[in-house]
Amino acid sequence: MTKQGDLSERVQADVYWEVVKEALDDAGLSLSDVDGLIGSAPEGLGIRASLPGGAFTDFTGNPLRFHATTNIGASAQSAGMGLAAMAIAHGLASVVVIPTVAAGQAPGYAGADRNDAVARMAQLGSPYEYLWGTTRVADYAVVARRHMHEYGTTEEQLAEIAVAQRYGATLNPLSVNGRRGEITIEDVMTSRPIAEPLKLLDCCLVNQGAGCVVMTRASDVRAQGKHVPVVMLGWGEGHGYLDPCKAPSLAGFEGGRVAADAAFGMAGVTRDDIDVAGISDHFTINVLVELEDAGFCAKGEGGAFVENQATRIGGRLPVNTDGGFLSNSHAGSCGLFTTIELVRQLRHDAGPRQVEGAQLGYAHGVGGVSQVQYGAVYGRA
Amino acid sequence: MADYEKLRPEITPLHEPFWDSVKRHQVELQRCDSCGAFRFIPTELCRCGSAASTWTPIAGTGEVYTYTVVHRAPTPAYQAEAPYVIAHVTVDEGPRMISVVVGCDPTDVHIGMPVTLVYEDVAPDLTLYKFTPAG
Numbered sequence: 001m002t003k004q005g006d007l008s009e010r011v012q013a014d015v016y017w018e019v020v021k022e023a024l025d026d027a028g029l030s031l032s033d034v035d036g037l038i039g040s041a042p043e044g045l046g047i048r049a050s051l052p053g054g055a056f057t058d059f060t061g062n063p064l065r066f067h068a069t070t071n072i073g074a075s076a077q078s079a080g081m082g083l084a085a086m087a088i089a090h091g092l093a094s095v096v097v098i099p100t101v102a103a104g105q106a107p108g109y110a111g112a113d114r115n116d117a118v119a120r121m122a123q124l125g126s127p128y129e130y131l132w133g134t135t136r137v138a139d140y141a142v143v144a145r146r147h148m149h150e151y152g153t154t155e156e157q158l159a160e161i162a163v164a165q166r167y168g169a170t171l172n173p174l175s176v177n178g179r180r181g182e183i184t185i186e187d188v189m190t191s192r193p194i195a196e197p198l199k200l201l202d203c204c205l206v207n208q209g210a211g212c213v214v215m216t217r218a219s220d221v222r223a224q225g226k227h228v229p230v231v232m233l234g235w236g237e238g239h240g241y242l243d244p245c246k247a248p249s250l251a252g253f254e255g256g257r258v259a260a261d262a263a264f265g266m267a268g269v270t271r272d273d274i275d276v277a278g279i280s281d282h283f284t285i286n287v288l289v290e291l292e293d294a295g296f297c298a299k300g301e302g303g304a305f306v307e308n309q310a311t312r313i314g315g316r317l318p319v320n321t322d323g324g325f326l327s328n329s330h331a332g333s334c335g336l337f338t339t340i341e342l343v344r345q346l347r348h349d350a351g352p353r354q355v356e357g358a359q360l361g362y363a364h365g366v367g368g369v370s371q372v373q374y375g376a377v378y379g380r381a
Numbered sequence: 382m383a384d385y386e387k388l389r390p391e392i393t394p395l396h397e398p399f400w401d402s403v404k405r406h407q408v409e410l411q412r413c414d415s416c417g418a419f420r421f422i423p424t425e426l427c428r429c430g431s432a433a434s435t436w437t438p439i440a441g442t443g444e445v446y447t448y449t450v451v452h453r454a455p456t457p458a459y460q461a462e463a464p465y466v467i468a469h470v471t472v473d474e475g476p477r478m479i480s481v482v483v484g485c486d487p488t489d490v491h492i493g494m495p496v497t498l499v500y501e502d503v504a505p506d507l508t509l510y511k512f513t514p515a516g
Contacts (some may be wrong), residue, residue, distance in 0.1 A: 052445040122455035127390035129424045131509070132467050132481050133451055133459035141449035142469055149447070149492045193464075243422055244469065245477045250447055 001211030007103035015103035023212035028224030036093030038080035039126035066093035077336035078094035078365025078374040099212040100332035109218035141195035151300035159188035164312035169323025177327035209331030236262020256293030261374035278338030335365035386458035421476035441498035443472035484513035
């Protein structure tokens, strides 16, 4: 993956090939080995954007056998990990690349300046939401408020999550916020309100960046001898309610439970076996709610679970050790960075961020306002 | 009445009866002809599977299910009114509806607070429904 931050001066296609080739090299493979692609081709002329498989083949001269796109925002590449695994398991592809590349755009987010991005993202909801001046932050703020009401969760408990993840970012030279140094609960509590109870430091970054994952059969990777393979042991998805008015509860999301149960069931391991986790964190409340919904603690106990820096490296369950979307990167389909960090951790290649002896990791990706959720269990082979 | 500079609803035929009822200052929601359940936002089918429904007036009372006070608004027109309260309100008929809470200080809003619907004609062709503290 690239250094995360402002890539507005770069050409998107250049960054695309940079991360794809870096990931292939890391896997001991080359472009000519690739026969599957999840997501977009590099940006270019004409219909390249709508026919990524063909566009990719133009560059490699090696016709792809498999392509899938999941246009579901942050979790697209979390979904893509499962699709790649299914394709490989069924013999539809042998080497699948899964890139996400946000570069060459005007500074800001998704090619818009910050104000336009906030306005545009607000309108991802229905008119029955955005009419009133909702924002993505407000969409999650109502979740936080309801959770606080039902379970006594506090703003300080939410702040614990941001503090723990910033610590990880300070140990991650590719992160956006690492250079800003550590923060305290007090820093989070006194940052300016965005949509109460969420404050600036409860919110994810707005940045560009790129990364790529390569998936193939574990036996193929082992043959390269380059790294200890990281194996996908289980995967699952769960879908919630598109319209918040139709969701039975806004204090949690059933889709998260469905996705996690499927992933853990397939992997045959328990939550207690997990050494390190990557939990989608557009806002601090996401981590707390998703830890509950994914079954790492009982519903309503997320606040107590994250207290005393339990999700910090060295804590009971290190979460988003690279800094997460809050402090590492929220670029493109940023769920992919969650996977990349777990791979580093399970290879024991995370440097000063290493979770000692990590054998099993869990990734939880969400899209929309938690409407779609993906769980994956990864293991050190 | 000044030009309305905030975002406008997209009103397709499915949604027209709702917005027409708002314009009459009497919200009507779809009520399933088969199981009797009210539903919101408008949809083609009830969860019981029936497509038949009747637009039915609601009392306009309910209580706050959750809320947020927005400080960072999506556009300048909204920002001019910040901080403002957006609430999800469970109406007496069952569904939840989202709107702003007006007529009180944002710090007075709390979960469980009883509210009633009020209407505001914001443009010649657009009326909005909002909530205000009951009583």
